[in-house]
Amino acid sequence: MKKRIDPTEFLLSRAAEDSDFRELLLANPREAIERELGVSLDGDHEIRVHEESRGVTHLVLPPRGEFSAAEREEARTGTTSLEFLRKTMYDPAPPPRSPPAVSATAAGKSGVTSAALAKACGDSIRRGLDFLESEIGENGAWRCVRFNTADPEIPRHWEKPPFITAYCALALECCGEPRAGTLRDAARAYLADTVEYPGFWRYYRHVPLDLDSTTLCSLVIDDHPWIALGRNIPRTLANRDEEGRFLTWLHAEDEPDVAAPFRIEADPVVNANVIACLGDRPETAGARRWLESLVIEDRLEGSSKWYPDSIAILYAIVRAMARARPALDRLRPLLADRILGSRDEKGEFGNVLGAAQAVSALHGTGSLERIDAKRAAEALMGLQRQDGSWPELLAFGDQHLKWGVAGRTGHGGEAVTSAFCIEALERLAGFLGARA
Numbered sequence: 326m327k328k329r330i331d332p333t334e335f336l337l338s339r340a341a342e343d344s345d346f347r348e349l350l351l352a353n354p355r356e357a358i359e360r361e362l363g364v365s366l367d368g369d370h371e372i373r374v375h376e377e378s379r380g381v382t383h384l385v386l387p388p389r390g391e392f393s394a395a396e397r398e399e400a401r402t403g404t405t406s407l408e409f410l411r412k413t414m415y416d417p418a419p420p421p422r423s424p425p426a427v428s429a430t431a432a433g434k435s436g437v438t439s440a441a442l443a444k445a446c447g448d449s450i451r452r453g454l455d456f457l458e459s460e461i462g463e464n465g466a467w468r469c470v471r472f473n474t475a476d477p478e479i480p481r482h483w484e485k486p487p488f489i490t491a492y493c494a495l496a497l498e499c500c501g502e503p504r505a506g507t508l509r510d511a512a513r514a515y516l517a518d519t520v521e522y523p524g525f526w527r528y529y530r531h532v533p534l535d536l537d538s539t540t541l542c543s544l545v546i547d548d549h550p551w552i553a554l555g556r557n558i559p560r561t562l563a564n565r566d567e568e569g570r571f572l573t574w575l576h577a578e579d580e581p582d583v584a585a586p587f588r589i590e591a592d593p594v595v596n597a598n599v600i601a602c603l604g605d606r607p608e609t610a611g612a613r614r615w616l617e618s619l620v621i622e623d624r625l626e627g628s629s630k631w632y633p634d635s636i637a638i639l640y641a642i643v644r645a646m647a648r649a650r651p652a653l654d655r656l657r658p659l660l661a662d663r664i665l666g667s668r669d670e671k672g673e674f675g676n677v678l679g680a681a682q683a684v685s686a687l688h689g690t691g692s693l694e695r696i697d698a699k700r701a702a703e704a705l706m707g708l709q710r711q712d713g714s715w716p717e718l719l720a721f722g723d724q725h726l727k728w729g730v731a732g733r734t735g736h737g738g739e740a741v742t743s744a745f746c747i748e749a750l751e752r753l754a755g756f757l758g759a760r761a
Contacts, residue, residue: 332362332555350374358553367517367548387522392530418470418481422739424677424716425708440761442702446754449706453747454504456713460740464518465511467493469738474719486528487519489736491541492720493744495644496685499751509545516542517549524549524557525575534575536561537631540598544648561599562608566591569611571599573630593619594632594641601645605652613652616642620656620663631721635667636674640682643689661692677708678718678742681749688752702753705746715742 339361340347350357354374359366366372375383390397437445461467466485473479494512497505519542520526526538539561543552551557564572570591596612603609619625620642625635632638643660646653664686667674674680684701687693709715720742722735 331558332553336361336554351376358550362553364553365548366550366553367546370550372550391521415485416483418472418483420477420481421470421472421717422710425710437699438761439699439757442699443754443758443761445706446702446750446757449709450500450502450747450750450754451504452709452713453715453743453750454500454502454508454713456743457508457740457747458504459712461508461511462515465508465513465515466490467512467740467744469720469736469741470717472735472737474722474733474735484736486538487516487526487542488528488538489738489741490515491526491538491545493741494545495541496744496748498748500747501751505747513546516546520546520549520551522551522556524551525560532574533577535573535595536564536571536575536599537573537592537595539575540595540602543602544598558603561603565611568615569608570615571596571612590630591615592630592632593625593628593638597638597641597645600652601641601648604649609649609652616645616653617656620659623663625663630723633719633721634675634679636664636679636683636686637721639664639667640686643686647689657690658692661687661690661695664690664692665695676718677705677715678720678737678745681705681742681745684749685745685752688756693752693756698753698756702750702757705750705753709746713743714739715746718742 336350336358340350346357346361351374354372355366358364358372377383462485466487467490468483468485469489470481471484472481490512494509494516497509516526521534524539524543525534526542527534528538539557543557546552560575561571564575566572568591573590573592573595593616596616600609600612600616605613619628620639625638629638632641639660642653642656646656646660664683667679667683669675674683680701684693684696684705687696705715717739718737718741719735720737722737723733
């Protein structure tokens with residue numbers, strides 16, 4: 326897609342200057358918009374263009390809300406009602422399964438060739454997709470577990486916010502297996518079902534709209550006309566602080582106020598996701614400068630409220646760099662250094678989720694040759710279970726705010742880890758195959 330900060334204004338300007346384009350826009354808006362913006366729009370979404378005149382004025386009403394006034398009020402005050410909060414968690418989740426034992430192969434002692442390992446990666450990916458097919462709901466919604474990182478005795482619950490569907494669907498973008506494409510298509514349908522006019526998402530109904538959910542969901546369904554025409558851009562740009570950093574919560578007077586005490590925070594991952602979504606524009610320069618300073622000054626650790634470590638932050642920054650070139654491009658070699666510098670004394674990236682995101686981020690910087698790719702592939706495959714899954718791990722959650730003895734809220738799941746392991750194995754398979 327050709328990135329423009331306000332696609333609607335661009336189309337109006339083109340129509341004012343070019344009468345032939347104006348006529349095409351009126352007669353066949355889909356063709357005109359797709360040609361001018363370089364996009365393929367969702368075929369199930371009808372597009373109508375109206376021309377005002379001196380004698381005709383059009384008033385366009387936004388779509389009716391999905392919820393009644395009573396339901397909106399219930400959500401606005403939802404944190405005071407345990408019964409309502411339970412609606413965000415639809416089933417108790419079982420205890421986490423123990424991770425599989427690490428095999429000799431996972432320790433890098435197999436001695437197999439690069440070609441054989443590339444093939445094994447493909448087999449592992451297909452088994453991972455087997456597992457994901459069994460996990461994803463018929464409506465395309467992914468699920469994760471909400472748990473407590475301080476007290477495992479606190480009940481665990483499944484949840485399926487749009488955010489987690491987008492987070493994992495993006496990880497599968499590089500997977501060429503047809504079944505991965507089917508999962509992505511189902512995810513797109515679910516996200517189109519949950520979008521709020523004019524192009525925003527929220528994690529729970531009782532919290533405000535947020536830019537983390539909105540940007541990732543927008544990246545997944547960028548062919549939805551509300552997204553392709555930039556309907557959510559003005560409010561996104563208005564949600565910046567005096568330094569130009571994007572704030573997580575989109576708070577409004579009639580919105581849920583549970584996030585009010587900390588809605589002003591700027592998170593590096595959220596800012597990276599906004600840059601990935603909006604591109605390299607003057608309006609994203611403040612966010613870009615902030616991320617550059619965090620990387621250059623090595624201040625990433627602990628800088629995110631929502632993501633557990635520097636690898637998760639670096640993964641998001643590399644994704645933004647790849648999608649919004651040339652923004653952040655000068656950081657490319659330093660990003661690779663920071664990723665490699667996050668390894669422990671044994672040369673490990675902490676856990677299998679961190680290892681998977683590190684591999685994919687290194688691929689994004691063009692630096693996979695700086696690690697032992699064979700060993701990395703063997704390690705990832707060695708931690709895959711017989712059913713094709715990888716272990717549940719903390720993927721994101723409130724890293725700063727503690728609710729007394731309840732501790733911190735965490736989110737993760739086997740499907741989440743599996744999506745990122747599949748992405749990493751795709752990267753490694755391509756790398757190893759090219760060197761076979």
